[in-house]
Amino acid sequence: MRKTNKRAFWALGFLSIVLLTSLTACKRQPAQQLGPPTGRYKLKGEVISVDKANRELMIKHADIPGLMAAMTMPYPVKNDKDLNAAARGDFITADVVVQNGEMWLENVQVTRRATAADSSPWASSVTILQA
Numbered sequence: 001m002r003k004t005n006k007r008a009f010w011a012l013g014f015l016s017i018v019l020l021t022s023l024t025a026c027k028r029q030p031a032q033q034l035g036p037p038t039g040r041y042k043l044k045g046e047v048i049s050v051d052k053a054n055r056e057l058m059i060k061h062a063d064i065p066g067l068m069a070a071m072t073m074p075y076p077v078k079n080d081k082d083l084n085a086a087a088r089g090d091f092i093t094a095d096v097v098v099q100n101g102e103m104w105l106e107n108v109q110v111t112r113r114a115t116a117a118d119s120s121p122w123a124s125s126v127t128i129l130q131a
């Protein structure tokens, strides 16, 4: 009787340790998934607007595998060179740098300059149809 009690005690202790570690493991995972994974991602997209005062490019971008689906969103730009590289309506490629929960663009390269037609209010829909 005593032996089984002891065994039950140890079994319970072992179980609670297993439970505790699995619980903390579960807690840790969502915290890591909150921010996007650190790295460099290739972005392809169209510049919707340039906000030089806030150092941001609004970009309508294609899927970025491993990071995010296609969408239109603002991206911070750190270098003057990258900030001044593109204008509204330009098609660009760039690196999305993700580090310490921060995200910004680097190596902005214009692949196609906006034409006069692109500057019209219909530019975006026209370029979608061409793409």
Ligand SMILES: [Cu+2]
Binding pocket: 061, 068, 069, 070, 071, 072, 073
């Ligand atoms: Cu995005």
